[in-house]
Amino acid sequence: MNTIAEIAELANVAKSTVSRYLNGGSVSETTRKKIEIVINKTGYMPNAFAQSLKAKKTNIIGTIVPRLDSFASTQILIGIDDKLREQNYQMLISNTSQDLKREIEYIYYMSNQKVAGIILLATQITQAHLEAFDKTKVPVILVGQQHERVYSVIQNDELAAFEMGKYVLEQGHRKIAYLGVTEDDIAVGVKRKEGFQRAIRNVEDCDARYYETSFSMEEAVKKASDIIETFVPTILVCATDNIALGALKAAYLKGLHVPRDISITGFGGYDVSEMIHPSLTTVKFEYKESGQDAANNMVKLLNGIKIPPILLSRYTIIERESVDNILKRQ
Template sequence: MKTIADIANLAGVAKSTVSRYLNGGSISESTKMKIERVVNNTGYVPNTFAQSLKAKKTNIIGTIVPRLDSFASSQILIGIDEQLRNLNYQMLIANTAQNLDREIESLYNLYNQKVAGIILLATQITDIHLEAFETIKIPVILVGQQHDNVYSVVHDNELAGFEIGEYILKKGHRKVAYLGVSEADIAVGVKRKEGFRRALNEKDGCEVRYYETQFAISEAVIRAGEIIDSFHPSILACATDNIALGALKAAHVRGLNIPTDLSITGFGGYEVTEIIHPALTTIKFNYTNAGRDAANGIIKLVNGEMFPMITSSEHELIERESVDSKTIER
């Protein structure tokens, strides 16, 4: 594997001259031709990451993710990576393992590595986040969460919650449980529930109870089981597909038939929800497109171009086998 020093020796020039050539600096035409000849003959590929760190303007975009084992995160990263490559930028990933301290630390670390901008797949935005954004003074785009003072690419979680609520009512369900997450997560914990609650509040005669659990399937199995045993709902609306998968397991352990004994819905549109039996009725978010939107946005901001403060990603309701129709009493 050739280095800049090797190219310099073969071309008979100084390392600094090769560096200027690689970074588009000023060198004579004859020197440029000598270096080009050596580069072509050796098949030398420059370390663009190292080049970028030395340059005043880098082509590296930092991307901070809360977890790497999430379907949503992986699909967003695919969209970001594909679009950044199309725009001749590279992605540098920092994983925080859902630790807010590590998230803040990653913001400063990426800034110190001279990234051009940062895409943050956020779970929540605190005052400490806002302080960090103000301190580093490079473009930042949020994905998944929204703040009035920060560029954001979001799913319309409130509308999605309303649509799944309307769907449940149309299917005749009137004894309803909603299994959400902590309201510290505004998008999933608040907005989805608000939309759902608004839909259910428009119909008289409904008995609705709201519960919370963790994002992990194992925690959802336990919490869903408790809801089934104590409340006996006809349908359990879950704030994520993973929570819905936990609810399916809890129902199966109790010998319940899905959807005859209990209907279940989710949010996300994870691939596994299509192949399990019964297949899950869910709201499908286009995570890959959200990633592409974020990549386009961060590059526009890096280049001083206009980009809307809020970009909303599309979604659709996918009706499958996990919801039964109930006879509506008149």
């Protein structure tokens, strides 16, 4: 592999001249041709990342994710990368492992790396986040959460959960367990729960109880087992597909048949939800599209183009095998 110094020696020019040429600076036509001939002969490939860091205006977009072992995060990252590469931007990824302190640290770190903007797949927005945004002055777009002071690309969690609630009622279910997550997560923990509650609020003879677990399938198995034993619902409405997979395992361990003995639904539309048996009825969110939207909006923002403060992604309720229609069976 050649270096800038070697290219300079072969072209018989100064190293600084080669560097200036690679960074789009002013060089004479004669010098430019000499450098290009050497580069073509050697096949030299400049380090685009290093070039970007040296430039006054970088083409690097920092992307901060809470976890990498997540279907949603992976799809969002694929969408971001697709659109950024189309527009000659690069993505720099930092994984926080769901550590809020590390998330704040990465905002400052990426600012020090001179990123052009930050796309943050947030689980919650704290005062420390807002202070970091203000201090760094780096353009930020949130994905999956919203805040009135920050541009956001979000799933329509409240409306999707409302429609799931209506669907569950239409299947005749009246003894319902809703298994969500902590309300620290506004999108998954609050909005989905609120949407579901709104759907069943004025329904007579409806016994709905609300429970919390984590995003872990293992913990969902334990919590769902307790719910099945103590409440005996006809349906478990789970705030994510991972939680729903844990509920399916809990039902299996107890010798229950899904959906005859208990129905289960999820949110997310993960690939595995279609491949398992019984396949999972779920809300499919367009995570890859969310990433593409975030990337497009970031590029627009960096080029002075006005973007909406909130952009909603599409979703679809996918009806599969895990929900029993009680009305038809009766």
